[in-house]
Amino acid sequence: MAERTIRIVMNGITGRMGYRQHLLRSILAIRDDGGIVLPDGDRILVEPVIVGRNADKVSRIAADHGIAEWTTDLDAALADETASVYFDSQMTSGRKEALLKAMARGKHVFTEKPIAESVADGIELVEAAEAAGITSGVVHDKLYLPGLLKLKRLIDAGFFGRILSVRGEFGYWVFEGDIIPAQRPSWNYRAEDGGGMVLDMFCHWNYVMENLFGRVEAVTAKAVTHIPERWDEQGQKYTATADDAAYGIFELEGGIIAQVNSSWAVRVDRGELVEFQVDGTHGSAVAGLFGCKVQHRVQTPKPVWNPDLPTDQDFPSQWDQIPDNTEFTNGFRAQWEQFLTDIDAGRKHPYDLAAGVRGLQLVDAGLQSSGEGRRVEIEQFGGRA
Missing domain, CATH: 3.40.50.720 (NAD(P)-binding Rossmann-like Domain)
Incomplete structure (x- = not known):
C-alpha cells in the first residue's frame, strides 16, 4: 500500500x-x-x-x-x-x-x-x-464533540419531531488575574488585539446552528463587559476593552428559536462547560461536550406548579443518557x-473559508444588535455547508 x-x-x-x-x-x-x-x-x-x-x-x-x-x-x-x-x-x-x-x-x-x-x-x-x-x-471543532455528535444522530433519526427551540449555556469564571492568575490570555479582553466574546464565540454558534438546526436569519443580542479591569501575564493592571459576555437570541430557518448565553464571568452550575437543550414536539435532549441525555414525550413527567409546597420530583433523574456506542476521538x-x-x-x-465569513456576519450582526438595541436580519454569504 x-x-x-x-x-x-x-x-x-x-x-x-x-x-x-x-x-x-x-x-x-x-x-x-x-x-x-x-x-x-x-x-x-x-x-x-x-x-x-x-x-x-x-x-x-x-x-x-x-x-x-x-x-x-x-x-x-x-x-x-x-x-x-x-x-x-x-x-x-x-x-x-x-x-x-x-x-x-x-x-x-x-x-x-x-x-x-x-x-x-x-x-x-x-x-x-x-x-x-x-x-x-x-x-x-464543536461539531466533532461526542455530545454534539450524539445530538446530530438524534436529529437525523427524527427523535425530536419538529424542533421548537434551542437553549445554550457556555462559559465559566475567568479570574481577573490580581489574586489568582487568569486562565485565558489577556489579549482576549482587549478589543484592539482582537478580543471579545462576540467575536470569539458567535463564530462557533453560527456553525453549530447552521449544521445542526438551520441557518441564522436574524439576531437580537446584548454584549457587555462585566469585569472592567483585569491583570495581564506580567501582573500589570489593564482596562478590559472587549466584551466578556454576550446574550443572544437567534432566529433560525424553519421557525426555530435559539437562545445562547456566553460568559467569562459566570460560575458553573451545570453538568458541563457548554450545554445545549433542544426541545421538540416528540422529545428533548441536553447535550454537552461528552454527554447527551434525552426525554421522549412518552416519558415526559407532568409537573404542576405549586409555590406552597417544595417539589417532590427529582428532575435530573427523569432523563436517560445516550450510550457512546462508538469510539470518539479528539x-x-x-x-x-x-x-x-x-x-x-x-x-x-x-467547512471552508465561506463558512468562516458566515461566522463573521453573525458577529457583525450581533454587535450591531447590541449597539443599536434592535433585532438585525442576516443575509448570509455563500452556499450551505
Missing part, C-alpha cells in the same frame, strides 16, 4: 489552543500513530514545520516533541515547496495577512476562527482561495483527519 506525506507549516503553536489541541492532540498524535489509514489501505503521513515569533519557545517545543523543523521566519517556511498546507492559530489580528501569503504560495489553508477581523476581509480571503485553486478549511484531530483526507482526495472541505 502507498504512503504519502503531507508537510504542514503550523503558525501560532505556542498559544494554548495551537499547542494543546492542534499540535499535541492532533498532528503529533496522527504522526505518532503512523498516519491516517485510508479505506483502500493507503496511508497519509504528516510532518509539521512549526513557526513562532519566540525562538526559545518554538525551539523548546521542537526539541521536546522530536520535530525536525522550526523557524521564526514565516516567509521562509511558506517558500518551502515541499510543504503543501499552512495552518494558522496566531492572534486574529495577524491571520488575514498570513493566510493571503500562504495562498499566494499555493498552500492549502486550515485556520482557527475568526478567520479575519471583518466580513470584508473574510470575503477577500474566500476570493483569494478561489483564485489560487486551493482547499480551505476553518476549525469547526474533535480537533477528527477534523484535521477529515481535512487532510479531503486534500489527498482533491475534494472540497465542507
Whole structure:
C-alpha cells in the first residue's frame, strides 16, 4: 500500500489552543500513530514545520516533541515547496495577512476562527482561495464533540419531531488575574488585539446552528463587559476593552428559536462547560461536550406548579443518557483527519473559508444588535455547508 506525506507549516503553536489541541492532540498524535489509514489501505503521513515569533519557545517545543523543523521566519517556511498546507492559530489580528501569503504560495489553508477581523476581509480571503485553486478549511471543532455528535444522530433519526427551540449555556469564571492568575490570555479582553466574546464565540454558534438546526436569519443580542479591569501575564493592571459576555437570541430557518448565553464571568452550575437543550414536539435532549441525555414525550413527567409546597420530583433523574456506542476521538484531530483526507482526495472541505465569513456576519450582526438595541436580519454569504 502507498504512503504519502503531507508537510504542514503550523503558525501560532505556542498559544494554548495551537499547542494543546492542534499540535499535541492532533498532528503529533496522527504522526505518532503512523498516519491516517485510508479505506483502500493507503496511508497519509504528516510532518509539521512549526513557526513562532519566540525562538526559545518554538525551539523548546521542537526539541521536546522530536520535530525536525522550526523557524521564526514565516516567509521562509511558506517558500518551502515541499510543504503543501499552512495552518494558522496566531492572534486574529495577524491571520488575514498570513493566510493571503500562504495562498499566494499555493498552500492549502486550515485556520482557527475568526478567520479575519471583518466580513470584508473574510470575503477577500474566500476570493483569494478561489483564485489560487486551493482547499480551505476553518476549525469547526464543536461539531466533532461526542455530545454534539450524539445530538446530530438524534436529529437525523427524527427523535425530536419538529424542533421548537434551542437553549445554550457556555462559559465559566475567568479570574481577573490580581489574586489568582487568569486562565485565558489577556489579549482576549482587549478589543484592539482582537478580543471579545462576540467575536470569539458567535463564530462557533453560527456553525453549530447552521449544521445542526438551520441557518441564522436574524439576531437580537446584548454584549457587555462585566469585569472592567483585569491583570495581564506580567501582573500589570489593564482596562478590559472587549466584551466578556454576550446574550443572544437567534432566529433560525424553519421557525426555530435559539437562545445562547456566553460568559467569562459566570460560575458553573451545570453538568458541563457548554450545554445545549433542544426541545421538540416528540422529545428533548441536553447535550454537552461528552454527554447527551434525552426525554421522549412518552416519558415526559407532568409537573404542576405549586409555590406552597417544595417539589417532590427529582428532575435530573427523569432523563436517560445516550450510550457512546462508538469510539470518539479528539474533535480537533477528527477534523484535521477529515481535512487532510479531503486534500489527498482533491475534494472540497465542507467547512471552508465561506463558512468562516458566515461566522463573521453573525458577529457583525450581533454587535450591531447590541449597539443599536434592535433585532438585525442576516443575509448570509455563500452556499450551505
